[in-house]
Amino acid sequence: xxxxEQDPGPFNVPExxxxxxxxxxxxxxxxxxFWYRQDCRKEPKxxxxxxxxxxxxxxxxxxxxxxxxxxxxLIRDSKLSDSATYLCVPQNRDDKIIFGKGxxxxxxP
Amino acid sequence: xxxxxxxxxxxxxxxxxxxxxxxxxxxxxxxxxxxRQQPGQSxxxxxxxxxxxxxxxxxxxxxxxxxISRPNLTFSTLTVSNMSPEDSSIYLCSxxxxxxxxxxxxxxxxxxxx
Numbered sequence: 670x671x672x673x674e675q676d677p678g679p680f681n682v683p684e685x686x687x688x689x690x691x692x693x694x695x696x697x698x699x700x701x702x703f704w705y706r707q708d709c710r711k712e713p714k715x716x717x718x719x720x721x722x723x724x725x726x727x728x729x730x731x732x733x734x735x736x737x738x739x740x741x742x743l744i745r746d747s748k749l750s751d752s753a754t755y756l757c758v759p760q761n762r763d764d765k766i767i768f769g770k771g772x773x774x775x776x777x778p
Numbered sequence: 779x780x781x782x783x784x785x786x787x788x789x790x791x792x793x794x795x796x797x798x799x800x801x802x803x804x805x806x807x808x809x810x811x812x813x814r815q816q817p818g819q820s821x822x823x824x825x826x827x828x829x830x831x832x833x834x835x836x837x838x839x840x841x842x843x844x845x846i847s848r849p850n851l852t853f854s855t856l857t858v859s860n861m862s863p864e865d866s867s868i869y870l871c872s873x874x875x876x877x878x879x880x881x882x883x884x885x886x887x888x889x890x891x892x
Contacts, residue, residue: 701880703880711885712870712884712885713821713883714883715881
């Protein structure tokens with residue numbers, strides 16, 4: 670089983686819609702979780718951390734389900750500028766973070 | 779968050795040559811990492827750059843091919859040795875935040891090997 674699995678997409682979503690991504694991870698010892706955003710031909714940038722209690726940052730909501738080992742990201746009122754690849758990133762105890770291929774999102778005008 | 783710069787930002791190299799990539803951070807950090815991202819692929823950890831000691835390499839990566847230096851807490855280099863076209867990739871330096879366990883990335887070095 671891959672360490673991180675995400676639906677690669679692309680998700681083609683009209684502007685203003687709500688879109689959700691899920692991600693599963695295989696290492697139950699993962700300590701911390703993050704969502705990164707990567708624009709085409711750019712480095713990944715931290716979008717938000719994912720806490721056990723869930724967290725919200727503006728239009729973005731992240732949830733963690735440790736029992737099922739999945740992480741979700743919800744984007745409300747999507748903007749054209751949200752078009753990017755979203756990377757789900759668990760971090761293990763030894764500080765190594767594991768990247769999957771990410772989910773590509775295209776927001777359509 | 780740390781400000782990270784990399785040099786060069788891109789290069790085109792001939793097969794069999796070597797390229798050294800530099801990573802500079804604007805503050806002292808404990809953990810520095812080197813990743814690569816091949817076209818259409820996810821980021822792959824090459825190694826952890828340890829200050830004052832040999833780097834820790836991930837499976838599939840060896841010191842002879844990717845020698846790494848970390849002379850202090852703000853600087854590291856990665857050398858891609860004896861390059862082949864398969865080494866064409868984006869190479870990214872990453873650091874761990876001082877007060878958080880999040881990672882921040884440099885802008886990357888885009889390498890093309892002919």
